[in-house]
Amino acid sequence: MPDIIQLLPDVVANQIAAGEVIQRPASALKELMENAIDAGSTQVKVIIREAGRSLIQVIDNGCGMSETDARMSFERYATSKIRKADDLYAIRTMGFRGEALASIAAIAHVELKTKRIEDETGVQLVIEGAELISCLPVACNTGTSIAIKNLFFNVPARRNFLKSNAAEMRYIMEEFQRVALSHPETEFSMFHNDTEVFNLRTGNFRQRIAGVFGSSYNEKLVPVEEDTSLINIRGYVGKPAFAKKSRGEQYFFVNRRFIKDPYLHHAVVNAFEDLLPPSTYPSYFLLLEIEPAKIDINIHPTKTEIKFEDDKSAYAILRASVKRALGRFSVSPTLDFEQETSFNLPLSQLSQFPVPPRIQVNPSFNPFKTETEIRFPAGSRQIIPSSLNKGQDWSEIYKGLDQAGLEATSKDQSGLQLPEPDDLDWIQSASCFQLALKYIVLPYRDKLLVINQQSAHEKVLYEKNLEAISRQPISAQKLVFPKTIELGPHEFNLVMEMKNELNSLGFDMGEFGKNTFVIHGIPPQVKEEEIKQTLEMLAEQYEYPGQQITVGKSEKIARLLASRQSLKPGKIMQVPEIKSLVTALFKCRIPESSPTGKQVFWFFTLDELDQKFS
Ligand code: ADP
Ligand code: MG
Secondary structure, eight states: OOOOOOOOOHHHHHHHHHHHHOSSHHHHHHHHHHHHHHTTOSEEEEEEEGGGTSEEEEEEOSOOOOHHHHHHTTSTTOOSSOOSGGGGGGOOSSOOSSOHHHHHHHTSEEEEEEEOTTOSSEEEEEEETTEEEEEEEEOOOSEEEEEEESTTTTOHHHHHTOOOHHHHHHHHHHHHHHHHHTOTTSEEEEEETTEEEEEEOOOOHHHHHHHHHOGGGGGGEEEEEEEOSSEEEEEEEEOGGGOBSSOOOEEEEETTEEEOOHHHHHHHHHHHGGGSOTTOBOOEEEEEEEOGGGEEOTTSTTOOOOEETTHHHHHHHHHHHHHHHHHHTTOSOOOOHHHHSOOOOOHHHHTSOOOOOOOOOOTTOOTTOSOOOOOOOSOEEEOSOGGGTTSHHHHHHHTTOEEEOOOOOOOOOSSOOOOOTTOOHHHHHSOOEEETTTEEEEEETTEEEEEEHHHHHHHHHHHHHHHHHHTOOOOOEEEEEEEEEEOOHHHHHHHHHHHHHHHHTTOEEEEOSTTEEEEEEEOTTOOGGGHHHHHHHHHHHHHOOTTSOOOOHHHHHHHHHHHHHSOOTTOOOOHHHHHHHHHHHHHSSSTTBOTTSOBOEEEEOHHHHHHHHO
């Protein structure tokens, strides 16, 4: 047999990379704004048209590029920010992977104009789907302007699954705010369809927060300030009295980079202790500075997750400093300052040379998945109408199910419009049935909707589990008699690693001597007689995720448990159960793809049906 393996052409490789880095117009904007920051700009102007579908333009007054650099910048792995592997441990720039422009150019029409201060004329490049169309001298200001038009013009699947303009615009504003918040010394403006959306003057962090969220924020903030040998913290937490019913503004920046970190989030919430009114969320805007060698930011293509070498200390310091801040402003009752004033690491540890973080590659990267980013924007509510909670154990499935981030999507002519999460009444009046005990079939408008029942349930549970890990732990179903479970030493260690997350997901377990857990409670849908089996399965798949997508630890655990809990083919479902599931599915942030990247449903249009009969 002849050899069959070939290297992918660059164009294809770039398109695959784009799948990871550029999920939607907002991701492209983030990359461009970060490049403008890295170029040392003091002014950054953003121009958006049609929520980024037709134009995303970023104009900066940074260092600009030479003609050669301008051409090079669209090559994959072309970067001016690192040169050798060691540089990865000293990253101070926003970018370093050298793949953003190459990815964007592979899936859009790009026009770049750039000029360095020492050059008299600049250069203009036009690139369409990775192909250089023209490269000409041009008169322009010092700095760079990049315009991205027709994003995803050659990736219809992506384009069709974009949400409404209103929803995409919200993602765009969110990315804009993240970059603008952590760079208050830079002036930012943003225009959408010629209307000015933001105009942010330079100032300090507090002024920037007020600029982004409104001047009323000024009186709502309590400063946090802490310098330790491991980490410096600056920023603000919202006074408890102003905590929001929906999720507040919650921002962590590590070395000026916005990151998502459920663990650190927990530290902050924990510091508020009983200060928060029930079911409210605190706001926080925290800038963490840490030596780059002590974190690894290269664990996710979009660089929104990091790994701390010493996350336990980071947690402790963060929690203590927020607590102290709240105490200092006498909004916190009794505080034990004695225990919390000394954060500095023991001298013995200070003298140790920091161990470079291990570079993690994602061994199970799936270029065809449509979802890598999990976000929790404002909004949280009970999504199952109480009238549906009739089914016995079915209602359990959705007990306390809070759905994060429902987008108020509106009508949109381009591509396929998904059912609106806010308008799912049609499900109640639709007739629906199970096919072969594994598919759910029902009409949606003039289309036939066929849903994979297991994938759908998995998706619903996955989002619920993620939410549980990061914000709202699921309460365990108490066992009448606690159970002790002994595992092999290796499995025991793996489960120990997941223990915090599992406890948020409805397990109530503690250690009980050697390799043994004592289980006081279990999550819904996990059977008492299957606890051991479930833990063993979790340990095994945690270690060897196989072909599955691996994102962060939380995502992984949320996915593994969801897959364990989900309805399997062969399960008979009553009509109300079916309707609950379909409703919950379309309330999901990204209903169309399962946590493992499988298509959850298909629409069959009238045209397709007509064709069959023609
Ligand atoms: P990265 O930011 O990871 O280096 P990118 O693909 O985003 O990779 O950009 C590639 C290179 O192009 C950057 O390293 C930088 O040298 C150059 N570049 C991109 N945008 C700008 C800009 N706005 N101003 C100056 N140089 C830029
Ligand atoms: Mg970049």
